Amino acid sequence: DAGVIQSPRHEVTEMGQEVTLRCKPISGHNSLFWYRQTMMRGLELLIYFNNNVPIDDSGMPEDRFSAKMPNASFSTLKIQPSEPRDSAVYFCASSLSGLNTEAFFGQGTRLTVV
Amino acid sequence: AQSVTQLDSQVPVFEEAPVELRCNYSSSVSVYLFWYVQYPNQGLQLLLKYLSGSTLVESINGFEAEFNKSQTSFHLRKPSVHISDTAEYFCAVSDQVNDMRFGAGTRLTVKP
Numbered sequence: 001d002a003g004v005i006q007s008p009r010h011e012v013t014e015m016g017q018e019v020t021l022r023c024k025p026i027s028g029h030n031s032l033f034w035y036r037q038t039m040m041r042g043l044e045l046l047i048y049f050n051n052n053v054p055i056d057d058s059g060m061p062e063d064r065f066s067a068k069m070p071n072a073s074f075s076t077l078k079i080q081p082s083e084p085r086d087s088a089v090y091f092c093a094s095s096l097s098g099l100n101t102e103a104f105f106g107q108g109t110r111l112t113v114v
Numbered sequence: 115a116q117s118v119t120q121l122d123s124q125v126p127v128f129e130e131a132p133v134e135l136r137c138n139y140s141s142s143v144s145v146y147l148f149w150y151v152q153y154p155n156q157g158l159q160l161l162l163k164y165l166s167g168s169t170l171v172e173s174i175n176g177f178e179a180e181f182n183k184s185q186t187s188f189h190l191r192k193p194s195v196h197i198s199d200t201a202e203y204f205c206a207v208s209d210q211v212n213d214m215r216f217g218a219g220t221r222l223t224v225k226p
Contacts, residue, residue, distance in 0.1 A: 004157075033214070035216075042216070042217075042218035042219050043158075043204060043216040043218075043219065045214070045215065045216070091157055091158070093157075093158075102148070102160045102163065103158075103160075103214060104160075105150075105157030105158045105159070106157050107156060107157050108156075108157055
């Protein structure tokens with residue numbers, strides 16, 4: 001398996017634009033996580049899906065952020081409209097069962113909003 | 115809800131010196147504990163984990179961590195570090211109820 005695949009690796013966009021980050025989890029994994037990493041706040045869990053259903057979205061910062069998982073092999077994180085403070089590295093991770101097993105991380109998407 | 119505290123944001127050490135990266139957690143139920151490592155411009159990779167059984171767990175590259183329930187700690191240690199160990203290290207906890215939470219990370223810098 002190629003691991004968790006995220007795209008794009010880098011995204012530079014202007015303030016106010018819509019940004020969509022994509023994730024393909026490892027085949028067979030039934031849990032998917034979106035994290036945001038910044039120098040100021042470290043690694044933050046944004047949202048967690050289990051069997052394609054959002055379980056915990058308490059980490060989603062505000063209504064400008066939304067995440068979907070239409071099927072077991074694809075998830076998106078959307079920011080609309082984007083703001084400079086959204087600049088960060090966004091990681092997707094997947095795991096089997098979710099709670100007590102290893103999470104496998106993608107390489108991340110570095111988002112810069114100017 | 116559980117939480118994780120990594121007491122040191124940065125740890126500089128010289129090559130071949132021992133190192134300890136501290137991690138304390140809080141949880142009201144039984145926990146599963148993890149250490150992840152992040153090399154520059156990469157995602158996080160699992161270093162080692164404690165699920166049950168022996169409280170001392172080891173990684174393949176010489177790191178070890180000990181689960182101490184009374185002190186609610188899971189400190190990471192290595193007796194002799196290499197330049198290649200320079201990275202950011204994250205402690206994480208999950209339990210039977212909550213999803214995985216990560217500490218703020220500790221940046222280990224190994225100097226020659």
